[in-house]
Amino acid sequence: MFGNQIAGTISFEGDRKFSSFDPTNNRPNNIVFHVATGKEIQLALKQADNSFYQFCNSTPKDRSILLNLIAEQFNEGKPEILGAYCKESGLSIARFEVEFKRTLDQLHMFADYLLQSYSELISETHSEQEKSLPHLIKKRMAMGPVLVFGASNFPLAYSTLGGDTVSALAAGCPVIVKAHPFHPETSFIVGKAIISAIKKSTFQPGIFSQLFDDQFEVAQELILDNRIKAVGFTGSYLGGKSLFELANSRPQPIPVFAEMGSSNPVFVFPESLEEKCEEWTTLFSKSITNDAGQFCTKPGLFFVPQTENGKSFVLKLTEKLIKEPSFTMLHPSIHASFEAKKKELIGLSTGELIEKSGKLEGLQGRQGLFITNTPEFLQNKALEKEVFGPFAVIIYYESMLELNACTQELLGQLTATILASEEEVNAHEPFIFLLKQRAGRLIFNGVPTGVRVCQSMHHGGPFPASSDSRFTAVGTDSILRFTRPIVYQGNC
Amino acid sequence: MFGNQIAGTISFEGDRKFSSFDPTNNRPNNIVFHVATGKEIQLALKQADNSFYQFCNSTPKDRSILLNLIAEQFNEGKPEILGAYCKESGLSIARFEVEFKRTLDQLHMFADYLLQSYSELISETHSEQEKSLPHLIKKRMAMGPVLVFGASNFPLAYSTLGGDTVSALAAGCPVIVKAHPFHPETSFIVGKAIISAIKKSTFQPGIFSQLFDDQFEVAQELILDNRIKAVGFTGSYLGGKSLFELANSRPQPIPVFAEMGSSNPVFVFPESLEEKCEEWTTLFSKSITNDAGQFCTKPGLFFVPQTENGKSFVLKLTEKLIKEPSFTMLHPSIHASFEAKKKELIGLSTGELIEKSGKLEGLQGRQGLFITNTPEFLQNKALEKEVFGPFAVIIYYESMLELNACTQELLGQLTATILASEEEVNAHEPFIFLLKQRAGRLIFNGVPTGVRVCQSMHHGGPFPASSDSRFTAVGTDSILRFTRPIVYQGNC
Numbered sequence: 001m002f003g004n005q006i007a008g009t010i011s012f013e014g015d016r017k018f019s020s021f022d023p024t025n026n027r028p029n030n031i032v033f034h035v036a037t038g039k040e041i042q043l044a045l046k047q048a049d050n051s052f053y054q055f056c057n058s059t060p061k062d063r064s065i066l067l068n069l070i071a072e073q074f075n076e077g078k079p080e081i082l083g084a085y086c087k088e089s090g091l092s093i094a095r096f097e098v099e100f101k102r103t104l105d106q107l108h109m110f111a112d113y114l115l116q117s118y119s120e121l122i123s124e125t126h127s128e129q130e131k132s133l134p135h136l137i138k139k140r141m142a143m144g145p146v147l148v149f150g151a152s153n154f155p156l157a158y159s160t161l162g163g164d165t166v167s168a169l170a171a172g173c174p175v176i177v178k179a180h181p182f183h184p185e186t187s188f189i190v191g192k193a194i195i196s197a198i199k200k201s202t203f204q205p206g207i208f209s210q211l212f213d214d215q216f217e218v219a220q221e222l223i224l225d226n227r228i229k230a231v232g233f234t235g236s237y238l239g240g241k242s243l244f245e246l247a248n249s250r251p252q253p254i255p256v257f258a259e260m261g262s263s264n265p266v267f268v269f270p271e272s273l274e275e276k277c278e279e280w281t282t283l284f285s286k287s288i289t290n291d292a293g294q295f296c297t298k299p300g301l302f303f304v305p306q307t308e309n310g311k312s313f314v315l316k317l318t319e320k321l322i323k324e325p326s327f328t329m330l331h332p333s334i335h336a337s338f339e340a341k342k343k344e345l346i347g348l349s350t351g352e353l354i355e356k357s358g359k360l361e362g363l364q365g366r367q368g369l370f371i372t373n374t375p376e377f378l379q380n381k382a383l384e385k386e387v388f389g390p391f392a393v394i395i396y397y398e399s400m401l402e403l404n405a406c407t408q409e410l411l412g413q414l415t416a417t418i419l420a421s422e423e424e425v426n427a428h429e430p431f432i433f434l435l436k437q438r439a440g441r442l443i444f445n446g447v448p449t450g451v452r453v454c455q456s457m458h459h460g461g462p463f464p465a466s467s468d469s470r471f472t473a474v475g476t477d478s479i480l481r482f483t484r485p486i487v488y489q490g491n492c
Numbered sequence: 493m494f495g496n497q498i499a500g501t502i503s504f505e506g507d508r509k510f511s512s513f514d515p516t517n518n519r520p521n522n523i524v525f526h527v528a529t530g531k532e533i534q535l536a537l538k539q540a541d542n543s544f545y546q547f548c549n550s551t552p553k554d555r556s557i558l559l560n561l562i563a564e565q566f567n568e569g570k571p572e573i574l575g576a577y578c579k580e581s582g583l584s585i586a587r588f589e590v591e592f593k594r595t596l597d598q599l600h601m602f603a604d605y606l607l608q609s610y611s612e613l614i615s616e617t618h619s620e621q622e623k624s625l626p627h628l629i630k631k632r633m634a635m636g637p638v639l640v641f642g643a644s645n646f647p648l649a650y651s652t653l654g655g656d657t658v659s660a661l662a663a664g665c666p667v668i669v670k671a672h673p674f675h676p677e678t679s680f681i682v683g684k685a686i687i688s689a690i691k692k693s694t695f696q697p698g699i700f701s702q703l704f705d706d707q708f709e710v711a712q713e714l715i716l717d718n719r720i721k722a723v724g725f726t727g728s729y730l731g732g733k734s735l736f737e738l739a740n741s742r743p744q745p746i747p748v749f750a751e752m753g754s755s756n757p758v759f760v761f762p763e764s765l766e767e768k769c770e771e772w773t774t775l776f777s778k779s780i781t782n783d784a785g786q787f788c789t790k791p792g793l794f795f796v797p798q799t800e801n802g803k804s805f806v807l808k809l810t811e812k813l814i815k816e817p818s819f820t821m822l823h824p825s826i827h828a829s830f831e832a833k834k835k836e837l838i839g840l841s842t843g844e845l846i847e848k849s850g851k852l853e854g855l856q857g858r859q860g861l862f863i864t865n866t867p868e869f870l871q872n873k874a875l876e877k878e879v880f881g882p883f884a885v886i887i888y889y890e891s892m893l894e895l896n897a898c899t900q901e902l903l904g905q906l907t908a909t910i911l912a913s914e915e916e917v918n919a920h921e922p923f924i925f926l927l928k929q930r931a932g933r934l935i936f937n938g939v940p941t942g943v944r945v946c947q948s949m950h951h952g953g954p955f956p957a958s959s960d961s962r963f964t965a966v967g968t969d970s971i972l973r974f975t976r977p978i979v980y981q982g983n984c
Contacts (some may be wrong), residue, residue, distance in 0.1 A: 053925055122969075125695060125948035133937055136948040138969075141928060248740050252904065255962070364762060412744065433545055441979040446626055456617035456628040458979040463744040470747070470976045473871040477614075477630075477977070484962045485969070487950040490936040 004212055005191045008198065008205030013037045018214035020184050023090030023328050026362040033184045036211035036218050047206030048145035048174035049227045055207050056142045056172045062065045063170055064114035071107040073193035074161060081189050088183040089155050090328035090363060103156040106163060106453055110170045113476045115463055122485055132314060134490050140483040142172035142431035147222050150180030150187055151234040152330050153294045159183065160190040164232030164473055171482035174207040176222060181214035182331050184434030223247055230482055234296065234473065237464050244467045250346045257481050258467040259460060262413040263386045264448045267403065269420035273309040277316055280419055285320035287447040292327035292365040293390035294371035297415055297448040299388055303403055306373070307319035318369055322356045327362040329389065335363045338389035345413040349376045349383060365389045365480055384410060389419040404431060411438040412462030412469065415448035438462060440469060496528045496704055497683045499539035500549055502689065505529045510706035512676050515582030515820050518854040525676045528703035528710045539698030540637035540666035541719045548634045548664045555607035555662055558693045561600040565685035566653060573681050580675040582648050582820035582855060587783055595648040598655060598898055598945055602662045603966045614977055626982050632975040634664035635723030640716050642672030642823050643726040645786045651675065652682040652702060655966055656724030663974040666699040668714060673706035674823050715739055722974055725750040726788065726965065729956050736959045750959040751952060751971050754905040755792035755878045756940045759895065761912035765801040769808055772911055777812035777940040784819035784857040785882035789907055789940040792878055794922050798888040806886055810861055815847050818856040821881065827855045830881035841868045841875060845939030857881045866894040876902060896923060904954030904961065905931040907940035930954060932961060
């Protein structure tokens with residue numbers, strides 16, 4: 001039976017229902033999900049709040065055991081998850097394998113981190129030298145119940161059991177997931193694994209609930225409730241911004257960690273362009289098109305010198321891009337939005353659109369490039385906007401002056417990529433500084449996609465790439481989003 | 493000559509002027525300050541922005557040298573600062589000495605910290621084991637120009653050269669100070685010391701500007717400018733909240749670190765009450781009245797058991813409180829607001845008001861207590877509100893049930909103090925947990941005032957005590973407010 005998963009029980013009281021969609025076969029799936037009712041929402045909140053005392057006071061070791069139990073149950077559910085995943089996302093089995101492994105590895109990474117490296121003690125200041133001064137111990141404390149939003153483009157790694165949920169549980173925060181309506185069955189099956197693991201643990205079932213809704217009411221009621229203390233979200237700018245505003249409208253505002261994507265500009269410098277042309281165009285044609293470019297770090301904007309080598313680079317990139325396979329997009333609405341955004345952007349500018357020709361299957365995304373130049377970019381800010389899908393804009397530049405002018409216009413980015421020789425990087429320090437001010441991660445001579453999940457990753461950039469550039473959504477440091485310092489002074 | 497201090501120059505272009513006030517002699521001071529004009533504001537912003545490249549790329553060692561130079565100049569200006577300080581704040585010479593030393597120590601603390609402990613490197617992940625994975629280096633980076641608001645109650649330690657300015661400079665962020673209008677001359681003289689020090693350093697004058705205004709226009713224009721990347725503020729809830737909202741209304745919202753005060757509840761348990769009565773009442777009568785209670789950590793709310801020992805505690809506290817000297821308040825408006833808030837709060841509740849009797853001099857604050865009980869507190873939320881001045885509310889409670897009910901109602905606090913035996917603390921873990929969820933610092937058997945400036949301090953609590961409970965306004969960790977992580981991936 002499917003339904004809202006509330007502290008270990010399954011509940012489907014509501015009258016409003018929805019189904020997910022099978023993008024590969026272009027038809028709705030036939031499993032029905034009941035939208036959570038106000039009563040169900042309140043129950044999930046109450047259970048999360050009640051379970052916080054025990055969970056917050058647990059040791060990192062206890063939580064490490066829990067994460068390993070979840071990993072075990074998740075792994076056992078693999079065949080069942082695979083079926084739902086492909087049916088609901090249109091993503092391939094190969095992609096499933098990569099994402100499943102990533103999700104599993106992420107669980108183990110946090111379990112190991114809690115056991116070996118994470119410390120709740122931040123620092124201690126004794127008063128030996130000055131007896132009159134008090135003794136202080138500063139520790140990290142879990143913030144309280146966290147609301148996590150499943151993401152459309154990562155049904156596993158950024159959804160029910162994605163980085164937000166795992167880092168919140170690792171911190172000692174109960175989690176309420178609002179499942180993404182594009183993959184409710186996948187979310188439900190993953191939710192079952194979490195619930196089974198909690199049953200095997202010493203923790204109360206209230207530390208995990210998952211609610212379903214294909215509209216915004218459930219999310220709104222949750223985010224405005226005083227028991228929710230932080231929010232994790234990966235998705236669109238409009239979605240993230242509205243959550244940010246709702247959270248700040250509360251009598252007691254709370255932190256929202258919204259990763260809202262970006263156009264991930266790539267800056268191509270002339271010196272290595274001839275030598276590296278083959279390597280770079282191969283890497284980037286795949287980086288733009290793989291899984292229909294549905295990644296928040298997909299490179300969407302290229303600044304290329306208007307030289308012979310620059311033109312050859314663009315020509316090669318185009319040729320290879322067109323030859324890459326076309327992938328099915330996640331949902332009819334994403335496919336439609338992809339086509340609409342391209343049209344909108346191109347309608348406002350002069351340039352050349354090159355797209356894969358011929359008939360595509362169902363919801364496959366038609367990869368393409370739009371080639372224009374600096375004056376167009378400076379006149380038309382829409383060219384900077386993220387187009388979610390297998391598409392990028394090429395801006396030819398004639399001088400560093402032009403490149404600087406374009407970069408000055410850029411808003412916050414998750415990543416900025418520099419394709420250049422060491423001499424060029426050294427010669428253009430002030431330009432690199434412009435990028436540093438605008439991005440969370442600088443990539444030298446590589447692709448921004450394939451975000452490595454590890455301690456030194458930073459996934460987040462100045463607004464609007466993310467709502468809080470000081471915290472990462474990927475890697476062990478993401479646990480810091482869900483803790484705050486507390487100091488104990490004196491003796492009792 | 494007095495005026496706006498913009499990147500080392502002095503400017504007084506505006507027509508709108510104001511003077512400060514001498515609270516001790518209850519008359520205006522006769523030095524005139526020109527409110528910064530739009531042109532002056534723009535110039536300060538431009539200079540801050542232009543100086544950021546060099547400042548951000550400087551080493552912690554370079555900035556340590558700068559802070560020591562500032563400390564030297566600040567110390568040289570001491571006699572001049574003293575004159576203005578007392579004339580503008582009504583605070584005593586004794587208090588000046590304490591605050592001056594604290595400000596100087598804070599500078600040296602950050603200078604030492606930058607030299608010895610602070611590292612811009614957060615972590616590094618190599619790719620030895622998996623050659624296909626990229627090498628990552630995660631570093632802290634200064635966020636950009638920071639807007640600092642001088643505080644009324646700390647003309648030195650939280651104003652022009654207070655914790656916000658020093659931690660922002662330590663991080664590598666240019667600073668624009670909006671001086672507090674209650675002590676512009678003090679601010680100006682301190683500003684001169686900073687400017688002299690920068691002239692002796694290798695840094696550009698644009699890293700420091702200070703603008704004057706007795707209204708809100710200058711602050712509003714600054715905070716809405718895209719070049720400002722973070723805000724430090726200590727003051728009232730209304731002031732902090734409005735800055736928070738302005739910053740979030742920007743196309744690119746920025747972090748606001750507003751420390752907005754709290755009522756700092758004290759929870760008195762029965763067991764040690766008889767034995768500790770003398771010691772505690774002595775400590776707390778001073779903690780409430782010292783410098784007219786004008787501290788954000790002044791204990792403003794006491795929960796006392798309704799027993800014989802509880803009543804003796806309150807009686808003793810009252811007796812000692814009344815005998816303490818009365819201090820001149822910072823400004824006529826603060827004095828008036830103190831009296832008005834007391835009246836408002838008391839007008840809504842049944843209870844007993846005990847105040848020092850007799851005639852006071854000028855703007856001296858009349859210390860007092862308002863004694864009431866749990867049912868009144870639960871009915872009247874206004875009793876929780878901070879009254880800035882030498883005043884506290886006593887709530888008698890009859891049971892842990894009542895104490896829990898009151899605590900559930902409390903909003904975020906900078907501090908919560910527990911006066912109890914070790915056995916009581918251990919026996920009431922769930923109650924202590926309620927406090928942990930609501931406070932940034934728990935004090936056991938001591939007073940919340942006298943915030944120790946060191947690495948393990950945390951000064952900040954859940955909203956509305958501060959706007960971001962994850963960061964401290966005091967101690968070396970306050971530097972983290974003005975940095976964000978950035979990752980460098982791959983080789984160039």
